[in-house]
Amino acid sequence: MHRSRVVVEPPDSRGLRQVRVGGEAVGAAWSPHDLRKVLVHEGFPDDVDLKDRALISWREAGSDSWPDRPSKRRTTAGLMMMGLAGSAAFFIAIGSEDAFGALTFASQVSGFFLFLAGVGQLLAACAVLDFWGKRTMRYSGLLVLVCVFVALLVNSMLVILWSQKMEFTPWAFSYVPLMVWSFWVMWIVLREKAWRGAPLPRQVTAGVLATALLAGGNFAYSAAYQPYATKPQITLSAKFGKPQLDPREPVIYIPVTFDLHNTGKVSVTVLGSVFWVRGRASKSETGKDGLDGARKDAESFEDSELYAASPKWHLIMTGLISPPGDWFDPGTGQAEEAVVQVPKGADYESLEVSGEVTLIRKDRGKVDDSFLTPRLSWVKGETDIFECPPKKCGDYVLYVGKLTHNNNIINVTRRDRYVFEARSLGEGASTFEVIAPLNSRGKVSYDYERDETYGLETIPSGAAVIPFAAVLKSVA
Template structure:
């Protein structure tokens, strides 16, 4: 007999079943509660028995016993979980996120650790960070398509899919500009298609429902995308335009001396290059030549002479010059290809030109040229590029060319990469080639950048060559000096 006024808590038999199996959700998962508190979940009857064993019930408990288990939304045979489909979805989602993570880390690491510009390093760091976030998203896939014990696992998966769509869309956009085959295309094109599928699936799942501040979440993704895009534009367009190459080039004749033993005039020639700007520059090609000009005069005048030739060669026309021609007196190099002129650095070379005192020259002219490439627009494998190849030697393989056809030429060849690795992975590799030769008539230096591993001089279309040279910020600089030959000897023979 129970005393009056004393309330006794009813047991399971008096208050109904102790365990309740809730109706299946949209994926087929059924929650298990006890006294209104969630104590587990199950995809199948086997899973339910595991929950019951954890709660202290025997493994062979009779689940149809209405005194122990209450069934809502179906009985013990109602398990709509589509096991194979769910596992395939998990596998496909994780494969895409992990593949995207690997690609972004591979693309971003070279710029993050050794970018040619600060903006490029920031872009590389953002790509590596985005890849690491996708790694976290991949781990959240198991929970989101599992029992969803972590509240924001769906948001994490959505973030990973958005990052994949944004980054691979950027890569596809860059690729479409040139449409060149690159092995990376076999990675980011399938991943771009995967990101569209993943995002459509997650939108149907309404994964943003668990995000506490969805607008802030979207704003963060947008801001990150804008920063990465701004860095790419800044490093590839604005910065090179705002900081042009400022290199002073000078050719200057010195004070001549006459060797009394040989009656030769020894004329010093100073060649100087100084980088006054803030941008380091690679030397791609260099050359200097000294020409002796022979002139036949006409005292009668009668108008400017050589006007047609002057217009064709953009040279000078002279009234009292009836005929003039030149021949090469001396030729050589200033710096070898692959040298880098750092900001503030100056390099000077002293040459000595020897000419017979009785030479029939009216004037001497020095012509000095230098071809430079901005270091912030591209990087060169200098160890490969600085090694000369002799075109006349058969052991040079693909660089060999019969002297009867190509003469004797020094060839420098090396790989060049863009200052942003996003461009490198969306283009075929580029190569820079420099030809330098000296003939009895003249010397010349010729530089080409193209997508060919190596092509003979002149085989690359000039339009493509100019476009590639402009893309890497290549400039050609010239300096000239002229001195009357009579001033070297002090008299006229």
């Protein structure tokens, strides 16, 4: 018969009692039945007398003290596992988007850390079984503590970012409850001193803190510092080419060229562009009245001239420099050409060409492919989202696309943003670009985003002017 001395330690906070045989820890028991199983495993007979004080020594609590509450313990473990599994799914979902698809290295690093945090949450969910069981694994408690701490940090950060705008987003139904859950679980694991039994807990905790700070620093760098520290550098120029006279008709063909180049270090996406070719006409003046019309000229931003009345500009041609949705990486560009037709007998003093391109930084957001499809104001229903009827705004072409932020953490803490680009047609040809959410009626909201937030910028070409007399002379 096995006669080694058995020692049953007092119950811990969960009601589990450690068992030692001959001074060596051999297991733990929740109940007398559980204790008997441990002893049988160690070679004691099936009918071992648990009240034999010569065989079993009960420390601090007797043989009738078994305070385990299995329903409460299992419910707590279940809620912890559910929260860790939910955090894992959430972190992996939003982290993988950046880890494998972000346009900047910093955002990829942040996404990778978040993805790893999600994997850690899955491991911790498995470790909960041991932590709320007999704790046979040395690291189960520390793993649960560390991963709950990470969940608390990440979910709190998401709630803080969301609270800045307090916008409705379905994702908030994930991280707001998870933050509350994180505080509850953190209180439990601290109360249970989950780090006990694990070697070097301070070093492990310091490593987790360093990783969390690194991930937070990468997020701050990619979301705030980098976009404002590095500015896009885009050049746009316009010029006239050599005129040619039609051999059959009294028409002069004048080529115009637009050069667009990205000379900086930031990739950009074209939201809208337009160019204008105008002809200037004015009546001659004797000059005897001096510059009496200077006030009127100043009001219309015109030069004051002694021998010419206030000029009139006639739009001869307008069009696109680059199609909406086109993009330019650093060091790339394009030359767009068009040919202007002007009658040889036109009563112009000069011709002028100019243009502009509106761009957005690619590292601030990506516009989806729906932006490439134009919507025509004169086709019923196509531009209702813009709330600008043709009777009021005239004919225009509208481009609408959903904007996805380059950092997915921002996507899950903000409601959807859309890019709107409207190009009006006719004599008043111009473009209008805004980034805004949709209002409660599903129309574009007037709560426009600031241009600086997304690096929205309009680049003018400057004006190239050529005397019409010089054009006539070159084709004579």
